[in-house]
Structures are given as C-alpha cells and as structure tokens.
Amino acid sequence: MRLGKPEVCTIIRRLNRFVVEVEVGGEARLARITNTGRLLEYLVRGRNGYCLPNRGKTSHRLIAVEDVEGAALIDTDLQMRSFEEALGKGALRWAPCIIASRNPSVGASRLDYLLRCGEELKYVELKSAVLRENGYAMYPDCPTARGRRHVAELIKIAEAGGRAMIVFVAALPRVRAFKPYVQGDPELAVLLRKAAERGVEVRAFSVHYDPAESAVLLDREELEVAL
Known part of the structure; x- marks a missing residue:
C-alpha cells in the first residue's frame, strides 16, 4: 500500500x-x-x-x-487500510472473505467489520499491536476497558452460535509471533484465552512502514498466536 x-x-x-x-x-x-x-x-x-x-x-x-530495518506503523487508520487491502487481494489465506459492512453495532459496542466468508457472516475486531518483546508483537501497552468490552462482545457472539474473530495487526518490522502483554492489562489476557476457548478466532499478521518507498508492506500473512 x-x-x-x-x-x-x-x-x-x-x-x-x-x-x-x-x-x-x-x-x-x-x-x-x-x-x-x-x-x-x-x-x-x-x-x-x-x-x-x-x-x-x-x-x-x-x-x-x-x-x-524500517519503521513501526503506529497509525491505526492505516493499519485498518492495510488489513482491507490484504483482504481484498486474497493475501490473508485464513480470511477468504469480503467486507459486508463496517462498524456493525453489537450490544453496547461497535465492532470494526462484518465479513462475509462464503455463506457465513463473521464479526471482526482489529487491534493494534506495536509493542515489542523478544520477537513478539504485543497488545495492549496499557489498561483498555474498550478492548475488554470488545472481546466480551465477541465471546457473546460465539456463545450464541455466531462467528467471531479478533485480528491483531503487528505493525512493526521483524516480529515472528503475537502474544498479549499481560502487564498492560492482565484481565484482557484472561479474556483472550477465554475467547479462544469459546470459539472466537484469534489471528495476527504483520506489516511495517518502509520510508524509502513510502509504502506499508505485508511481512507475514499469519503470525503464531501465543495465548
């Protein structure tokens, strides 16, 4: 991009x-x-x-x-655009989907996307992971009531038989996996494990900003997620 x-x-x-x-x-x-x-x-x-x-x-x-070896893309709007571009190009093989709508209302929240994946509809929330530790990209770097609320809404969707997914955009160069930053928000880390157990997909991919080309580059279309 x-x-x-x-x-x-x-x-x-x-x-x-x-x-x-x-x-x-x-x-x-x-x-x-x-x-x-x-x-x-x-x-x-x-x-x-x-x-x-x-x-x-x-x-x-x-x-x-x-x-x-590049720059961390801290702009969350551009992180979302990078997800949409990768999705549109079919670069995310774990998400063979198209955008059905943006900012769907769910409970007391608005999530980022409602995707159509074949015959299924899937609610999706993106989160920015720009904290680094030993090759891991991490989220969050501080307590986030909003983040906890979004994960709780995704859990409710999955428990009701719907499809739900949270995607972490690791927007910094040279990372190999994602994990929650427990010190940033211990409760969120617990919620993410619960979400995975209840059927919420937890995914991550990595991008970074290349100043020489003034471009956002897709590095890894899927990162290991360590919960």
Missing part, C-alpha cells in the same frame, strides 16, 4: 492522546496521532518519525516511527 511522500520529523513530546509535538524542518509543529496507546517505546524525544500533511487543527499526521 503506497502513501504520499513523507516528511521526516523528530519527536519532541506527546501533548495528549491525539496530538504530538514534532520538529519538521527546524520548526516545532503539531501532529495528529490516531493511536491512543501509550507508545512509550516510540514517542521518545529525539526519535525520528514520518509525517504526512494533515488538514484541521494540526499541520501534520504522525504515521510511523523509526524502528529496526
């Missing part, structure tokens, strides 16, 4: 959940960020990032941050 030409920026500090102060061309700018995780490993003063122009209250949008 190719993007526009990025501007290299330098992280200064995170101002709030949605805005990061960066330096672009020697000047301080405000950059929008779509990822509400803590991202403490990436939003480090002096670290290089990659920005695209943005309309609105911020002049830029921070999409990626330098990492080993």
Whole structure:
C-alpha cells in the first residue's frame, strides 16, 4: 500500500492522546496521532518519525516511527487500510472473505467489520499491536476497558452460535509471533484465552512502514498466536 511522500520529523513530546509535538524542518509543529496507546517505546524525544500533511487543527499526521530495518506503523487508520487491502487481494489465506459492512453495532459496542466468508457472516475486531518483546508483537501497552468490552462482545457472539474473530495487526518490522502483554492489562489476557476457548478466532499478521518507498508492506500473512 503506497502513501504520499513523507516528511521526516523528530519527536519532541506527546501533548495528549491525539496530538504530538514534532520538529519538521527546524520548526516545532503539531501532529495528529490516531493511536491512543501509550507508545512509550516510540514517542521518545529525539526519535525520528514520518509525517504526512494533515488538514484541521494540526499541520501534520504522525504515521510511523523509526524502528529496526524500517519503521513501526503506529497509525491505526492505516493499519485498518492495510488489513482491507490484504483482504481484498486474497493475501490473508485464513480470511477468504469480503467486507459486508463496517462498524456493525453489537450490544453496547461497535465492532470494526462484518465479513462475509462464503455463506457465513463473521464479526471482526482489529487491534493494534506495536509493542515489542523478544520477537513478539504485543497488545495492549496499557489498561483498555474498550478492548475488554470488545472481546466480551465477541465471546457473546460465539456463545450464541455466531462467528467471531479478533485480528491483531503487528505493525512493526521483524516480529515472528503475537502474544498479549499481560502487564498492560492482565484481565484482557484472561479474556483472550477465554475467547479462544469459546470459539472466537484469534489471528495476527504483520506489516511495517518502509520510508524509502513510502509504502506499508505485508511481512507475514499469519503470525503464531501465543495465548
């Protein structure tokens, strides 16, 4: 998935959940960020990032941050686009599906997708895994009531005889597997194991951002999931 030409920026500090102060061309700018995780490993003063122009209250949008052999794609909107593109190209062999609808209402939540997989309908939620540990991509990096609620809704769907799946987008280079970050949210880790036991599919795939090509590259169409 190719993007526009990025501007290299330098992280200064995170101002709030949605805005990061960066330096672009020697000047301080405000950059929008779509990822509400803590991202403490990436939003480090002096670290290089990659920005695209943005309309609105911020002049830029921070999409990626330098990492080993490429960059971590921290932008959750682009992570979703990478999933949709891979799905449309048939690159995810474990998901021979098409998008039936986006943001379906389920209980008190809205999930990301309702997919049509042959004759079946499947509710799907995507989660961003950009925390690294010994070759693993992990989620979450902080407590997430919203994440727990989504997993609980998927469990209810599966228990009622429906099809449900949670997909972790490991959006950083050189990872070989996914696992929940127990220290980030112990309760969520327990819920994920329960979800798998109740019939919810737990999947993961990996992508990263290539600054030289300004492209999001699919690395592994399926990662091992260690619950």
